[in-house]
Amino acid sequence: MIRFVTSRLFRAGLTVLSVMTFAFVVLRMSGDPAQVLLGPDVPQNVVQDFRDRWGLDDPIWRQYLSYLQAMMQGDFGLSMRDRSPAIDLVMQRIPATLQLTIPALILQLAFGIPAGIYAALKQGTLADRSVIVAAIVGFTVPSFVMGLLLVLIFAVTLGALPSGGASSWQHAILPVLTMSIGGIGVLARFSRSAMIEVMGAPYIRTASAKGVSWSDVVRNHALPNAAVPIVTIVGFMVGSLIAGAIIVETIFSWPGMGRLLIVSVTNRDLAVVQCILLLVAAVMVVSNLTVDLLYGWLDPRLRQTTSAH
């Protein structure tokens, strides 16, 4: 078990390192921060000053090494815009992003899983087909279309909710809905197919043949087995929520990390972008690690194989 965890942690570290490296290289090869931040009309000596100050003329490997060195010391760099620490800028935005992602995740779990299980148990009926259709609509409509659609209905036509901003809790409703609908659809579909597969398994027939009531068969025999595939997909969805936040925060002018990322990318504010990407990678890695550990807890067969390695 300890070996399993250490090997996973080592792999997690490698993943984060490669994301950092990739972001570092791509950002530097895709545009000059001096040009973007200072604009075209600035005298050459100012541009040169700027480049010197940020070390932009050093060979890329030297920049990379000093970046790594700083990271080791917990220094995430300064924003090129106002020279404030990048990590502070990002940290200020995290609560706003969590205000959207956490309720969205809760909604996804609370509606997606029960809807999928319900559909599986009513397989072939009208209820089942309605859930499938709703789920497909939910996850095929892109979030920017869904967001605009919701704005059109609830803000423009009904005038019931604000279309953007973050000054009250009502402002969070539309962005949270936009973020959760796709995930509810995905989760409903996966839960449904996981549950259908489990309900057809021989051990479910055994449980029924043994006299276990139908509701106990579902609760005690089927659900624990369906949990493994469902947990897998939830792990992926945590990652996609962060990605979704970027789009949704932009649509609804929500002052979160996603919007900071967009602004920083357009400005080539290298340290801030790197900081956010690192954070996103860390969230992905942690959620995958959690899923791996949950597997062992949920399925004793995986427990054995993982501890053997």
Place this chain on the structure above:
Amino acid sequence: MNNLVEIRNLRVAFDGVPVLHGIDLDVAPGEALGLVGESGCGKSVTWLAALGLLPGKASVSGSVYLQGQDLTGAPRQALERVRGKRVAMIFQDPSSALNPVIRVGRQIIEALRLHRGLAGTAAKTEALRLMDLVGIPDARNRFNLYTHEFSGGQAQRLMIAMALAGEPDLLIADEPTTALDATIQAQILDLLITLRHEMSMATVFISHDLAAVAQVCERVCVMYAGKIVEEGPVAQLFDTPRHPYTQGLFDAIPSLSGPRRRLVPIPGTVPDPRHLPTGCAFEPRCARARTFCTQHRPELLPQPEGRQLACAYPVPVAQDAVQPEEEYQ
């Protein structure tokens, strides 16, 4: 005689395709009945239908009486009281028939709680006793293990322990040894024979292994394409099979004693339930078939020597008293 189970004209169709064409079958208390036939002939479906365990797309008609109580169309709660308590069932491939994420001890205790109201230490003690009874070595220390930590043979022993938990009157063993090694098969068969005598419960042994059936059962039903084609005491059917299909099954078994002989396979395959022949379902594969057989479906009729037979031109025996052909005209 008061039968434990009386099945009358049981029919099953999946999505409108009939797979069981009117089964009549009795099981006496304490008797061991074998159900033989190729895969897909309806052996398992008969009993899954009887206990209401078929998926929703199956339509079941006819009646299944368990000591007077009709199970077909009985409410779910009534069936749940019968399953495991009056009639228990064990299945092929025991390793996948036990729940992989629930400790085996808990699975046995669940049956004890449902059918005997046992809980706590009493339930655990009884579960351990059952595990000992079916021959799980070191039951106390293996009580909290999971299915994948047991071999196939031991998993089947656990299934049997779980089936015995409700002290049933009837145990349906649905190909219980098919997925197991030959030596383990013999052990499981011995266990079933011993338990049946000790607990005086009736056993229905579903198998395509004639040797196993002969070992376990007193009476055999041979099924083909959703019908019973021959029924009688084990010795009678084995010595003088009269349905050409029954005889074909025996001719396809290699014999260890006696002179070496060529095995005779039954030509052709089991007919598709969607395109059954209009006459006797076995007619296309039957060496004895005549034109009459292509048009008439033979009924299962009692024969003077005690067996039941559904064939217009059965394999003759020395004292063939009746001319079955006449009964069909």
